[in-house]
Amino acid sequence: MLIYILRRIASAVSVVIVTLVASFGLFFVAPTDPAGTICGQRCTPERYADISASLNLDEPVVQQVGEYLKGLAVGRTYHSGGLTIECDAPCLGYSYTLGQPVTKLIGQALPVTVSIVLGGAVVYLIAGILGGIIAARRRGTYLDRLMVGTSLGINAVPYFVVALLVSLYVTFLPHAGYHPLLENPLTWATGLLAAWLTLGLANAASYTRYARASMIETLGEDYIRTARAKGISERRVVYRHGLRAAITPIATIFGLDLAFQLTGAIFTEAMFGLPGLGVLTLRAFNQYDLPVLMGGVLIGSVVLVAMNLLVDILYTILDPRVRLG
Amino acid sequence: MTEPQLLSTPNRRPETVSRARRVTGDRTEGQSYLEVTDLTVTFPTADGLVQAVQGLSYSLPLGRTLAVVGESGSGKSVSSMAIMGLHDRRSTRMTGSITVGGEEIVGMPPAELRKRRGANAAMIFQDPQSSLHPYFTVGDQIIEAYRAHHRVSKRVARDRAVDMLGRVGIPNPRRRLDDYPHQFSGGMRQRAMIAMALVNDPKLLIADEPTTALDVTVQAQILDLIMELQQDFGSAVLFITHDLGVVAEIADDVLVMYGGRGVEYGRAESILGRPLHPYTWGLLESIPAVSGEPARLHPIPGTPPSLLALPSGCSFHPRCEFAGRVPGAACSVELPDLVSRTDDTTRTARCHLSDPAGIFATDILPRLP
Numbered sequence: 001m002l003i004y005i006l007r008r009i010a011s012a013v014s015v016v017i018v019t020l021v022a023s024f025g026l027f028f029v030a031p032t033d034p035a036g037t038i039c040g041q042r043c044t045p046e047r048y049a050d051i052s053a054s055l056n057l058d059e060p061v062v063q064q065v066g067e068y069l070k071g072l073a074v075g076r077t078y079h080s081g082g083l084t085i086e087c088d089a090p091c092l093g094y095s096y097t098l099g100q101p102v103t104k105l106i107g108q109a110l111p112v113t114v115s116i117v118l119g120g121a122v123v124y125l126i127a128g129i130l131g132g133i134i135a136a137r138r139r140g141t142y143l144d145r146l147m148v149g150t151s152l153g154i155n156a157v158p159y160f161v162v163a164l165l166v167s168l169y170v171t172f173l174p175h176a177g178y179h180p181l182l183e184n185p186l187t188w189a190t191g192l193l194a195a196w197l198t199l200g201l202a203n204a205a206s207y208t209r210y211a212r213a214s215m216i217e218t219l220g221e222d223y224i225r226t227a228r229a230k231g232i233s234e235r236r237v238v239y240r241h242g243l244r245a246a247i248t249p250i251a252t253i254f255g256l257d258l259a260f261q262l263t264g265a266i267f268t269e270a271m272f273g274l275p276g277l278g279v280l281t282l283r284a285f286n287q288y289d290l291p292v293l294m295g296g297v298l299i300g301s302v303v304l305v306a307m308n309l310l311v312d313i314l315y316t317i318l319d320p321r322v323r324l325g
Numbered sequence: 326m327t328e329p330q331l332l333s334t335p336n337r338r339p340e341t342v343s344r345a346r347r348v349t350g351d352r353t354e355g356q357s358y359l360e361v362t363d364l365t366v367t368f369p370t371a372d373g374l375v376q377a378v379q380g381l382s383y384s385l386p387l388g389r390t391l392a393v394v395g396e397s398g399s400g401k402s403v404s405s406m407a408i409m410g411l412h413d414r415r416s417t418r419m420t421g422s423i424t425v426g427g428e429e430i431v432g433m434p435p436a437e438l439r440k441r442r443g444a445n446a447a448m449i450f451q452d453p454q455s456s457l458h459p460y461f462t463v464g465d466q467i468i469e470a471y472r473a474h475h476r477v478s479k480r481v482a483r484d485r486a487v488d489m490l491g492r493v494g495i496p497n498p499r500r501r502l503d504d505y506p507h508q509f510s511g512g513m514r515q516r517a518m519i520a521m522a523l524v525n526d527p528k529l530l531i532a533d534e535p536t537t538a539l540d541v542t543v544q545a546q547i548l549d550l551i552m553e554l555q556q557d558f559g560s561a562v563l564f565i566t567h568d569l570g571v572v573a574e575i576a577d578d579v580l581v582m583y584g585g586r587g588v589e590y591g592r593a594e595s596i597l598g599r600p601l602h603p604y605t606w607g608l609l610e611s612i613p614a615v616s617g618e619p620a621r622l623h624p625i626p627g628t629p630p631s632l633l634a635l636p637s638g639c640s641f642h643p644r645c646e647f648a649g650r651v652p653g654a655a656c657s658v659e660l661p662d663l664v665s666r667t668d669d670t671t672r673t674a675r676c677h678l679s680d681p682a683g684i685f686a687t688d689i690l691p692r693l694p
Binding site: 221222223225226227228229230231232233234241244245318319320321 | 409411435439440441442443444447448450452455456457458459460461469470473474505507518521
């Protein structure tokens with residue numbers, strides 16, 4: 001098990017490095033001009049060269065990649081117009097446009113996104129799984145058909161449309177905004193409530209169907225009949241014996257959904273004006289802010305491989321028959 | 326666990342007692358623990374009414390084993406599920422009477438049914454691989470079964486589970502209790518199922534083809550175990566099978582079912598030795614011989630009838646090679662009653678043939694290996 005995890009972490013690190021190098025290369029090859037953007041409209045060639053040099057943009061791409069990776073591992077030093085700036089490891093560089101360390105920018109944005117995504121996940125997991133169980137137990141009834149139909153309807157519409165509609169109707173909620181959890185948990189929660197409900201409702205539709213399908217399959221299993229034959233309550237049959245087995249495939253989907261949302265809750269963030277990772281990366285993309293963009297790519301790839309690993313480890317906990325190695 | 330109501334409850338007899346019951350009802354020693362009387366189980370479906378069990382009657386006293394024999398779809402499993410009250414009430418119609426320990430099961434409120442399920446009557450199933458929950462330990466599942474009917478601490482229930490695992494012959498039960506089902510072999514899983522079924526000391530054990538999914542060598546061990554535990558617990562055993570070899574080994578009484586109805590009922594030795602129904606003959610002829618000359622098998626021609634549209638008259642007549650020997654077209658018109666056909670009143674058969682014993686002796690016996 002431990003050897004398996006170490007091996008997976010090693011392969012995860014190489015996946016992240018390859019992703020970083022590839023993104024770096026693609027961005028470099030693309031027709032972008034970050035120095036020109038920073039320099040502005042009244043740019044002189046001298047100033048342009050100075051900016052290029054301070055951002056190391058005048059170096060060959062291979063060297064830039066090397067310095068970026070070195071900065072990640074041991075930190076690096078920037079020289080800009082006679083100034084020397086130390087950037088400690090893990091150094092993600094400085095934002096071209098905001099002039100701040102990328103680690104700081106991400107450090108501010110990441111908690112916002114994590115708050116939105118995890119809060120939303122609580123909403124859609126509870127609503128979706130309970131909805132799925134209710135539909136599965138009343139399979140074939142009008143309630144079941146209504147729930148499946150509604151779920152399909154919500155999923156048929158693009159997420160941003162659903163999100164926009166929900167945001168139109170949740171105006172009775174407190175004004176959306178991000179307040180750090182540690183400062184005031186109450187304002188943290190009220191500020192994010194609208195985003196949670198939006199993300200939660202749209203995803204609850206899918207999870208209702210996942211849970212329903214998984215539950216119907218499980219409730220048809222022989223061991224459910226055995227459980228009933230013991231004389232335990234139907235509630236216990238469904239929520240202990242049924243849910244315990246039905247949850248495993250849902251956990252897999254959830255792990256990957258979570259990774260996807262952590263890197264791309266961009267509609268939700270943009271709509272409610274929450275300064276999360278998605279908004280940060282989008283802005284960086286529009287302004288050719290390579291270091292910030294690379295930071296986003298780094299976080300995204302780390303989250304994705306980490307969630308994949310977590311799902312696999314979770315499987316050994318959920319299903320005693322699975323042994324990794 | 327004692328059953329005080331067992332001896333004091335009078336023998337319930339609803340209005341519609343079939344003739345079979347009148348013939349066989351009084352032959353059993355003492356009071357029967359399980360009484361099935363004119364049971365009908367139907368499932369309304371989109372395609373029509375599935376007549377899974379019709380007019381089924383039998384009785385089973387404590388300490389005896391009744392084997393219910395028949396093909397798939399003969400209603401043998403459905404009737405046993407009915408005894409456990411395991412059918413979905415929304416999709417099942419049931420009439421007639423089932424009494425377990427003198428208590429009527431048909432129409433009993435679900436909560437009452439649940440209290441008795443697993444306590445008075447317990448069930449073991451065909452495939453122990455799929456019948457045990459893969460995500461809970463064996464001990465967890467046995468403890469849950471015990472605590473469903475006994476208000477005891479986890480520790481007490483655990484000791485009871487260890488005790489039961491030991492009794493069904495699992496070595497080192499205290500350690501194996503924390504194993505998951507997949508860590509058990511097939512035979513051990515079925516032993517664990519039996520331990521779970523018997524943990525509440527039920528008076529009735531229903532075994533639904535408990536050896537079908539097991540290796541032949543393990544089958545014999547499980548059969549021995551069930552018989553041994555029946556002796557120890559003094560319980561009644563309802564054994565569902567399609568294997569006449571198993572029947573010969575374990576059964577005191579036999580009920581042969583076809584198309585949802587009982588077609589032959591009596592003591593095991595007389596049914597296996599001198600069967601009176603052409604369907605039972607067919608079952609006997611279908612058994613391959615292990616020794617002697619390799620001979621052609623004699624499968625019963627045709628397929629089991631659809632429970633949506635049973636054949637008219639005797640359900641077996643389209644597959645019966647002796648239907649022509651009955652005068653007129655009685656077999657395809659009139660459903661024969663399950664009544665005594667010979668001097669032996671302890672056994673009944675549902676057949677129009679006037680001399681089934683004679684036909685068996687002259688036509689069937691020479692063909693048997």
